Amino acid sequence: xxxxxxxxxxxxxxxxxxxxxxxxxxxxxxxxxxxxxxxxxxxxxxxxxxxxxxxxxxxxxxxxxxxxxxxxxxxxxxxxxxxxxxxxxxxxxxxxxxxxxxxxxxxxxxxxxxxxxxxxxxxxxxxxxxxxxxxxxxxxxxxxxxxxxxxxxxxxxxxxxxxxxxxxxxxxxxxxxxxxxxxxxxxxxxxxxxxxxxxxxxxxxxxxxxxxxxxxxxxxxxxxxxxxxxxxxxxxxxxxxxxxxxxxxxxx
Amino acid sequence: xxxxxxxxxxxxxxxxxxxxxxxxxxxxxxxxxxxxxxxxxxxxxxxxxxxxxxxxxxxxxxxxxxxxxxxxxxxxxxxxxxxxxxxxxxxxxxxxxxxxxxxxxxxxxxxxxxxxxxxxxxxxxxxxxxxxxxxxxxxxxxxxxxxxxxxxxxxxxxxxxxxxxxxxxxxxxxxxxxxxxxxxxxxxxxxxxxxxxxxxxxxxxxxxxxxxxxxxxxxxxxxxxxxxxxxxxxxxxxxxxxxxxxxxxxxxxxxxxxxxxxxxxxxxxxxxxxxxxxxxxxxxxxxxxxxxxxxxxxxxxxxxxxxxxxxxxxxxxxxxxxxxxxxxxxxxxxxxxxxxxxxxxxxxxxxxxxxxxxxxxxxxxxxxxxxxxxxxxxxxx
Numbered sequence: 001x002x003x004x005x006x007x008x009x010x011x012x013x014x015x016x017x018x019x020x021x022x023x024x025x026x027x028x029x030x031x032x033x034x035x036x037x038x039x040x041x042x043x044x045x046x047x048x049x050x051x052x053x054x055x056x057x058x059x060x061x062x063x064x065x066x067x068x069x070x071x072x073x074x075x076x077x078x079x080x081x082x083x084x085x086x087x088x089x090x091x092x093x094x095x096x097x098x099x100x101x102x103x104x105x106x107x108x109x110x111x112x113x114x115x116x117x118x119x120x121x122x123x124x125x126x127x128x129x130x131x132x133x134x135x136x137x138x139x140x141x142x143x144x145x146x147x148x149x150x151x152x153x154x155x156x157x158x159x160x161x162x163x164x165x166x167x168x169x170x171x172x173x174x175x176x177x178x179x180x181x182x183x184x185x186x187x188x189x190x191x192x193x194x195x196x197x198x199x200x201x202x203x204x205x206x207x208x209x210x211x212x213x214x215x216x217x218x219x220x221x222x223x224x225x226x227x228x229x230x231x232x233x234x235x236x237x238x239x240x241x242x243x244x245x246x247x248x249x250x251x252x
Numbered sequence: 253x254x255x256x257x258x259x260x261x262x263x264x265x266x267x268x269x270x271x272x273x274x275x276x277x278x279x280x281x282x283x284x285x286x287x288x289x290x291x292x293x294x295x296x297x298x299x300x301x302x303x304x305x306x307x308x309x310x311x312x313x314x315x316x317x318x319x320x321x322x323x324x325x326x327x328x329x330x331x332x333x334x335x336x337x338x339x340x341x342x343x344x345x346x347x348x349x350x351x352x353x354x355x356x357x358x359x360x361x362x363x364x365x366x367x368x369x370x371x372x373x374x375x376x377x378x379x380x381x382x383x384x385x386x387x388x389x390x391x392x393x394x395x396x397x398x399x400x401x402x403x404x405x406x407x408x409x410x411x412x413x414x415x416x417x418x419x420x421x422x423x424x425x426x427x428x429x430x431x432x433x434x435x436x437x438x439x440x441x442x443x444x445x446x447x448x449x450x451x452x453x454x455x456x457x458x459x460x461x462x463x464x465x466x467x468x469x470x471x472x473x474x475x476x477x478x479x480x481x482x483x484x485x486x487x488x489x490x491x492x493x494x495x496x497x498x499x500x501x502x503x504x505x506x507x508x509x510x511x512x513x514x515x516x517x518x519x520x521x522x523x524x525x526x527x528x529x530x531x532x533x534x535x536x537x538x539x540x541x542x543x544x545x546x547x548x549x550x551x552x553x554x555x556x557x558x559x560x561x562x563x564x565x566x567x568x569x570x571x572x573x574x575x576x577x578x579x580x581x582x583x584x585x586x587x588x589x590x591x592x593x594x595x596x597x598x599x600x601x602x603x604x605x606x607x608x609x610x611x612x613x614x615x616x617x618x619x620x621x622x623x624x625x626x627x628x629x630x631x632x633x
Contacts, residue, residue, distance in 0.1 A: 028535045028571060034579045059511055065577035089508035092501070136533060140504050144497035172536050178528035207583045238580050 007245035008038075011215035011232035012194055016042045016049075018127045020166050021157050023192035025173035030211040032198035034238045036131055036170055037063070041072045043129045044082055050118035051077075052084045052111055052130045056137035060087050069240045081121065084114040093142045100142050104152040111156065115163055127166055130156060134170035135188070146184050157191050173197065193218050201235070209235045213245070290476045290514075292349030293320065294422050300576035303351070303477050303516055304423035306341030309601035311423050313589065314573055315582065318342075318516045318540065320477055322574040323507050325538035326520040328484065332546030334566045334591060335520040336368075337599055339481050341426050342518050344369045346479040348424055348432075352441035354463045354480045356456055358487040362444040365483070369432040372424035373598060427597040441466075447482075451491045453502040456482075460506055464513040478515040480506070485521045486534075496530050503537050539574035544591070558590070559605045565591040568601055 009015035012022075016039060026032030040063075043051045055063065063085075064074045077083040086107075093103030115128045132138070135149065142148045159165045169188065176182035189195060195216040201209060215232040237244045289295070294302050294316065302317035311317040318324050328335045346353045347369070357365055445459055460480060467478045484490075485499065492498055503519070510517050523531045523543075535541055545567040547554070555561045568589045573582035589601040 028532065028541070031581065037579055062577055066579050069578070089511065090505050136536060137504065140497065140500045140533075143501065172532070175529050175532040175536070178532065205583055205587065210581055210583070240578060240580055 007232065007234045007247075008035075008196075008213070008215065008243075011217060011234075012196075013217055016046070016127070016129070017166055017194060019160050019164055020193040021160055021191050022166065022168045022194045022196065023188050024168065024170045024196045024198070026170070026198040027172065027174035027200070029200040030198045032170060032196070033057075033133065034236075034243055035196055035198065035213075036133055036168065037066055037070065038243055039129070039168055040131060041067055041070050043127075044072050044074075044077050050082055050084075050115075050128045052086070052114045052118075052128065054086045054088060054107075054111070054130070054132045056088050056091060056141070057133045059089060060085055070242065081118075084118075086110065088141075091141050093148065100145050100148045101151070104142070104148055108152055108155050112159065115159060115165060119163065127164055128159075129166045129168060130159065131168045132156075132170065134172060135184075136172045136175055139184070150184065150187055153188070153191065198236075208237060209248075210238050211236060212248075290351075292345070292351055292422060293477050293514075298576050298578060301477075301514075303349075303479070304345050305338070306343075306345035306424070306426060307338070307599050307601065308423045308425060309589075309599075310338075310568075313570065313584065313601065314540065317423070318518070319574040319576055320514055320516055321511050322516060322539035322576075323503070323510055323537065324516065324518045324540040324542070324574075325534065326518065327523040327535075327541070327543035328520050329544050329546045329566070330522060330524050332544075332566055334544040334546065334568075336483070337428075337565075337591070338542070338544070339483055339518065339520060340369050340428075341599060342479065343481050344372070344426055344432055345424060346477075347436050347439070347442065348372055350439075350441075351476055352443075352463065352467060352478040354443045354445070354459065354478070355483070356445040356447050356459075356481070356485075357483040358446070358448045358490050360446060360448055362446050366437050366442070366444065367431060369437070370426040370428045371430040371432045373427045425598050428593065428599065429597050447485070447487075447490045447492075449491050452495070453492055453498055457502055457505060460509055460517075464509050464515050467514055476514070478513070480510070480515055480517040482517070482519045485519050486526055487522060488525055496526075500530070500533055500537070503534065507537060507539075535571070538572070541571040543569045543571060545569065557606060560590070560592070560602070563592050565593060567591065 006015065022039075024032045024035045040051060040053065043049050053063070060074070067074050074083060074085070078085055088107075091103075091107075093100040093107070095103060098106075111130060115130070118128050135153075138149050138152070139146065153169070156167050160167050169192075171185070171188060173185065176185035195214075195218075197214040197216075198211055199214065200211050212233060212235045217230050217232070219230055234245050234247050236246075292303055294304075296302050296316040300316070301320040302311075303320060304311050304317045305314070326335045326338055343353055343355060343366075355362055355365065359365070443459065443463065445456060447453075447456060450456065463478060463480065467476060485503075486493065506517055506519075509515075519538075521534060523534070526534065547561075547564050547566050551561075558564070568591055570584060570587045570589075573584070575582055586603050588604060590604055592600050592602055594600045
């Protein structure tokens with residue numbers, strides 16, 4: 001189902017993967033949020049799919065305006081019930097009565113309920129996409145408790161198999177690369193079926209190329225032994241209304 | 253989500269402050285009647301509102317100034333207090349424009365910091381400057397300028413005299429030798445808080461919340477912009493220093509507070525006292541990230557590499573620039589600038605220039621080559 005020339009879709013094996021956990025990693029120099037925007041737009045432009053967006057980083061207005069330039073109206077989608085938007089800018093898992101664990105429980109239940117509602121309304125719903133922007137803010141909301149964040153993510157990932165959802169997570173990888181025991185990152189990498197990593201170019205800044213994407217597709221083990229490529233590397237340029245993907249040197 | 257008296261959208265002006273990226277999104281407002289913007293706020297591309305950083309060069313580099321509703325972070329250098337230069341200009345600019353200022357510093361008497369704020373330079377030569385601009389524009393037509401020197405003329409051609417007037421209002425040149433007038437400092441909308449003995453950040457958090465809520469109460473229609481300046485947030489002398497996650501939580505809530513109000517927050521922090529991963533977390537929380545670096549006193553290699561080395565105070569590196577309602581990253585021509593004092597009083601940022609290589613000896617090519625490769629990670633021309 002990949003469009004011709006869409007390298008990201010080719011790398012993922014599908015323009016919008018179903019039932020998978022996708023981990024998008026980025027760093028201070030290069031933001032990977034555009035991948036989330038692109039996948040959200042694709043999800044909402046399909047007829048029978050539904051999105052749950054957990055926004056910890058920016059308010060709704062930001063995503064609304066960014067997506068509007070890409071040709072997708074989030075307010076309308078929200079009204080039509082295709083998008084469940086959770087604006088959690090000052091979400092704190094720990095509150096006076098509850099522990100961190102309870103806070104995450106509530107969040108998970110809310111997400112699960114949204115997924116169930118979507119399924120009950122439209123039994124033909126092909127896939128529900130749960131997007132989280134981003135994990136490092138969940139850790140701050142959990143006061144640094146890695147275990148609780150991991151528990152929460154494990155529960156969310158069970159939804160991918162149980163209820164045919166896809167989980168797309170944005171994570172700041174450079175936070176963990178300098179740690180001695182990058183436990184959370186290791187767990188995330190183990191959980192994920194597809195890893196997309198946004199990094200700056202080795203040669204520095206450029207106006208025409210904003211960075212490079214490395215996509216690791218862990219492959220479909222249930223299918224008949226596809227020996228397709230598993231690691232892809234290409235460059236990208238982010239525009240207001242789209243993203244261009246190309247191999248180095250082939251940008252005109 | 254409450255927005256404190258939103259800025260009126262205006263048609264994008266063709267000023268030198270608009271970003272290079274072509275954004276098709278311009279509010280279709282046909283009326284050219286000047287809507288009353290609060291003082292010191294300018295509207296740029298995409299309907300984004302900016303306030304001046306207090307350093308005209310920095311405003312130009314960042315494409316307009318500091319974005320309202322954003323958090324600016326400055327990574328300090330342990331060797332030199334250049335971040336204070338940025339903070340002082342930032343606060344002075346706000347006071348000069350009558351904006352509310354909240355300052356938090358890790359000292360017993362943060363109020364005394366106000367005594368170091370610079371006063372704006374009185375512009376006597378306004379007319380002379382206008383003449384120079386039109387002269388240059390005339391000469392431009394006959395000249396073919398080598399690409400290397402285009403950067404000096406690029407800014408002048410885009411600025412017309414009308415904009416120049418506005419520019420003087422929006423962003424003042426500060427004289428670092430002259431302190432700000434006492435009467436300006438005694439105004440009611442300047443708050444100072446000490447973070448030195450604070451056991452936790454809840455008091456500061458509450459102060460920020462009330463500060464921001466006061467912003468929207470004034471005037472009703474267009475509330476004034478506010479500036480929050482926090483010095484050395486993770487300084488070791490602060491009582492909450494050990495609590496990494498508390499500090500991160502505070503920054504996150506400050507970010508949320510600022511995002512729903514007309515405030516700009518500038519936080520400086522000594523990144524070297526934080527662990528690498530916690531420092532990265534801080535850096536990710538910033539919308540605009542800058543770092544200042546001191547220049548070693550007698551570095552012969554650097555002196556050979558750069559022109560004007562003797563006048564430089566330090567380096568300013570721009571790591572990321574806030575972008576408003578857009579996913580396109582801001583790519584600058586150059587991200588490292590030198591901090592200089594012009595005429596010993598005003599702060600300027602200059603692009604780095606490689607010193608001319610001595611033509612006679614072929615060896616100098618090799619040395620300058622190795623210099624730039626070793627410093628390649630630090631400097632970006």
